[in-house]
Structure formats: C-alpha cells, structure tokens
Amino acid sequence: MYLRGSMKINDKGNLEVGGIEAGDLARQFGTPLYVLDEAGLRENCRDFRDAFASYGDTLVIYASKTLSCLSVYRIIEEEGLGLDIVSGGELYTALKAGFNMEKVYFHGNNKSRDEMVLAVKSGLGRIVVDNLYELDLLEEVCAELNKTQSIMLRITPGVEAHTHEFIKTGQLDSKFGFTLSNGQAMAAIKAALEKKHLHVKGLHCHIGSQIFEMSSYSNTAEIMMNVLAEVKERFHIEFEELNVGGGFGIFYAAGDDPKDPRAWAQAVMDTVKEKARELNLRQPKIIVEPGRAVSGPAGLTLYTVGSIKEIPGIRKYVAVDGGMTDNLRPALYNAKYTAVLADNAVREKTEIVSIAGKCCESGDMLIWDIVLPVLESGDLIAVFATGAYNYSMASNYNKLPRPAMVLVNEGAADVIIERETYDDLIRNEILLERLASK
Helix, strand or coil, X not given: CCCCCCCEECCCCCEEECCEEHHHHHHHHCCCEEEEEHHHHHHHHHHHHHXXXXXXXXXXXXXXXXXXXXXXXXXXXXXXXXXXXXXXXXHHHHHHHCCCHHHEEECCCCCCHHHHHHHHHHCCCEEEECXXXXXXXXXXXXXXXXXXEEEEEEEECCCCXXXXXXXXXXXXXXXXXXXXXXXXXXXXXXXXXXXXXXXXXXXXXXXXXXXXXXXXXXXXXXXXXHHHHHHHHHHCCCCCEEEEEECECCCCCCCCCCCCHHXXXXXXXXXXXXXXXXXXXXXXXXXXXXXXXXXXXXXXXXEEEEEEEEECCCEEEEEECCCCCCCCHHHHHCCCCCEEECCCCCCCCCEEEXXXXXXXXXXXXXEEEEEECCCCCCCEEEEECCCXXXXXXXXXXXXXXXXXXXXXXXXXXXXXXXXXXXXXXXXXXXXXXXXXXX
C-alpha cells in the first residue's frame, strides 16, 4: 500500500515519517513540502540490488530523471547502484556529487555536442547512442579529444508494454532507438563497430514505465538475446553487456499491483540464462533500470488545506497550497494518487472530495473524488508516492516558488533542496534601463 519504509500511522493516529510526525515537519519547514524517507529510499535500492545480485554479474542503475539532486545521488552510490542520466545538467550534478563516473550511463535521443564533450571528458562509463546522428557526432568529438568512449546502442525491440501511451518507449513507433524489425538496428551495429574511437560494449532497450506484467520483461529479454545471437553470427563478436531497461510499476492508487523485485529478476535472468544456453552465447552482464520504483514510494508531499467549495449535488472541491506546479503528473498523464489527513489519519472517512491545486487552470487537480474525513481549512494532507517525477517536473507557473525537500531519518530532518523565494523567481530576469527609467 502507500505506507512504505519508515512511514506509519503512530499511536496518536498521526502520519509519521522517519520518526517525525508530518505535522511537525509542516510546522518547521512549511508547505507544500516534499518529504523523502531515507530509510525507504535505501530499502528500495537494496531490494532491487539484491534481487539481481543473486544471479551474478548485474548492475541496477538509478534513473536520475525521477529525482535528481546531490544528496540523493550520494545515497544511490552508497547503496551500490549505477546512475542513468539524460542531460548535461544531470551529468553536472553527478560530477558535483562525486559520483563514480564508471557507473554512469548517458541516455537520451538528442545529446548536444557540448553534452557529449562534457561526457567524454568526464570519463563516464557508457554513452547510450540513440541514432546515427549521435553515432557520427560522438565519433567526431572523440577524435577531436583523442579519446575512446565505451558505448551501448539503444534498440527498439517492438514490445508493446501495457502502460500509458506517453510512457511507452519500446514499440515500433517511438522516437527512441534503432528499430529492430526493419533492419536499422543491425545496420547501426555494423556502423558502430567500424568507428575508430568508439567501443561497443553492448545493447540497450527500454519498453516503458509503470509496468506490472513480468511477461513483458521476459519477452523483451528473449528478443534481445536473439539479437545478441544474430550479432555473433553476422559480426563474429559477443557483446559483454545487455541493458534490458526497466520501468517497474509502483503503487499510486487502487488498482495498481506492484510485484516484488525478485519476480522481475527471475523473469529476466531465467530467460537470459536459458537463451544463452540455447543460443550458445556467453551470458552478458545484465543491467536494469527500475525507474520510479526507487525514489517514488520513498516520497510524499504535505499540503495545507485552504479554501473549500461545495457545489450541492455535484462536487466538493478542497483546495491546497500546491498543485500542478509541484505535481504535474495528474494534469499530464491523468495520474492517480492516494492521500490521507496527515494530522489525524484515523478520523472516520465520510465524504467524497476532490483535491484542487491553486494554479489558475481548471485542470489543476491533484486527486478527483477521494474519500476523506470532513476537512477544514488549515488541515494537513499527505499525498503519497511523490518521490519520482514530482520535483523533477516542478515549474514556476503562475510565478509560484518550488517547494523545499527534506530528507528524514531516525528522528532527524534535513533540507536537501531549499524552498525557492520570490527573489529566486526573478534572479535571471533583466529589467532594461530604458524601460526602468520610464
């Protein structure tokens, strides 16, 4: 369910995280407030790491795009995970955090020259090449820098994951990767093997996000092992690594049915082992990307209730002091969330309400039609599973400052991302003298 890691309802009936009541966090740091449970985050890392480690040479890598900040990167490295980045900004953050560059994998479908230069100079482990434009550009950059770069090639395997249309990535009609079925993938592999400054370590694929069907992963692993066999036959080389992606589903609301990480590991690794034996292949190092499943369940967001509007016979709107600027996913994907009254979670739930944000948009709704206790202005609401994509997608729409984030653990709470101020909102703006003088 929604209570993970150190999250619990204590003896007083209040929500508690890391040994601290949600109400105390709200009073100390204000709301809206992102709360990250360190114990839960580390537990999630270990669950995935250990599930795959039992099968031998494997690596779990954390998706920076879910939650990218210095302190989180340090925790991820301490727990033995690699790092998946998709931009120069995420790479810069990893460098500033002192992350081991050998365990950094650079994804993305349109890396710029500047990003590639920074990546090659940093000595990161792998650049995942998405298209021929990137392949040629990276070869050019490496030649100029007199460097050799290890790469992987992203393959579109043609697997249709059962998830939201906007977060499918493995189907044929995708902006990502070299398509397998039309011969593009094999042509790209041939071209990459001919590059003087690039060392092809293996292949990568990714079929989507928020996936619950383990058969999708076993099917993908089977397809990719067949690709490795074809590579061996055509080019007389066995790649060392295979990244089968991830997108492991988590619980957001009723209907979500997340599996144990061990079920994922079994689905992938049993298939890889069987296909390696069947195809007479050396078993490659398997890399996986859980995605939101590492940071998502470890986070929650605290909001204070403001205005309440009831339209008799239609709906009761409860407005909070945040919204789509700190959680874009409901507006973007129609994503569902679960919430509780944080300062009295055991109060009887007696009415259906809809939790609205404060932005000047009718679509700024966090949760439609949720059963909660009778709420009053000033009450504290906690929305769960907001550790992934919420801060990452946050914006300053309506000139709203982005919330702070605190890391809680064993009775201590520390700010790891400061709350923005109004001065922060205009820091990069320039009022021209000729306009200011009027």
